[in-house]
Amino acid sequence: MTKQGRDDFKEQVKRQLAMRVCYQCSKCSSQTVGPSSSVGTTNIGVAAHITAASQGGPRYDGNMSLEDRSDISNGIWLCQSCAKHIDNDVARFTVDCLSRLKKKAEDKAYHALPGDSGLADQDDDHDILIQAYRCLEFSEDWRSSDGEEKCFYCTSRPEFTIREKDSPFKPFHEEWLNSFVKPSASIYPLIVFWHGTPIYNTFFVKCDESRYYLPMPQKDNTGGFFIKKKSIAYRIARLYRQHYPLDSTLSRCKITLRD
Numbered sequence: 001m002t003k004q005g006r007d008d009f010k011e012q013v014k015r016q017l018a019m020r021v022c023y024q025c026s027k028c029s030s031q032t033v034g035p036s037s038s039v040g041t042t043n044i045g046v047a048a049h050i051t052a053a054s055q056g057g058p059r060y061d062g063n064m065s066l067e068d069r070s071d072i073s074n075g076i077w078l079c080q081s082c083a084k085h086i087d088n089d090v091a092r093f094t095v096d097c098l099s100r101l102k103k104k105a106e107d108k109a110y111h112a113l114p115g116d117s118g119l120a121d122q123d124d125d126h127d128i129l130i131q132a133y134r135c136l137e138f139s140e141d142w143r144s145s146d147g148e149e150k151c152f153y154c155t156s157r158p159e160f161t162i163r164e165k166d167s168p169f170k171p172f173h174e175e176w177l178n179s180f181v182k183p184s185a186s187i188y189p190l191i192v193f194w195h196g197t198p199i200y201n202t203f204f205v206k207c208d209e210s211r212y213y214l215p216m217p218q219k220d221n222t223g224g225f226f227i228k229k230k231s232i233a234y235r236i237a238r239l240y241r242q243h244y245p246l247d248s249t250l251s252r253c254k255i256t257l258r259d
């Protein structure tokens with residue numbers, strides 16, 4: 001809580017809300033992050049409350065607990081204008097209306113993910129994710145730096161970097177991990193940054209003492225596991241494979257490569 005009596009979101013919740021919609025306003029779709037000066041970044045988005053953080057605020061619900069009020073489920077990522085608009089017009093922007101806007105924006109972001117529709121088929125140079133995907137085509141452009149944390153950066157487009165982060169989440173399919181990979185293998189989120197702002201995150205499992213990384217596969221409706229060739233995750237796996245034969249390793253671990 002930043003102010004007394006306000007159930008504000010934690011920084012991590014704000015970041016998750018923003019990333020879940022690619023840092024675009026959930027109402028007007030404006031981009032809310034960008035460069036500032038030659039190296040900085042600017043954020044004009046806000047994690048707005050669906051039901052107000054404090055008594056007397058817009059759509060305040062006295063029956064909600066403090067935890068629920070600052071939970072990610074009570075937040076929506078908006079630009080500053082839209083955040084003001086929804087609070088000035090609570091008759092129109094009800095809890096239901098905001099929940100629908102949030103769901104629609106998150107669905108749109110989900111379907112824009114490379115694993116879902118295939119980024120390479122799209123042609124929009126302004127989309128940062130597509131630019132990252134294209135940069136990843138050329139593994140020779142990427143260098144690793146072994147500082148405190150392992151990091152990859154693109155020599156032709158240094159604004160793009162890839163870093164490992166610690167995370168308590170373990171989103172891998174357990175049966176796949178247990179059957180085809182060591183259940184004890186370490187799981188790492190890999191995050192693609194653009195000008196220091198996270199734009200894409202995915203999970204990898206480190207195998208054989210970090211000699212290779214396997215991307216988190218998707219599961220199809222017959223119970224099979226696969227990863228799409230036209231995806232950022234597959235291109236990151238190529239970057240991290242070093243001298244490992246990636247495709248045969250994927251197939252050994254029962255991950256099918258799909259076009």
Ligand SMILES: [Zn+2]
Binds near residue numbers: 027029080
């Ligand atoms: Zn907006």
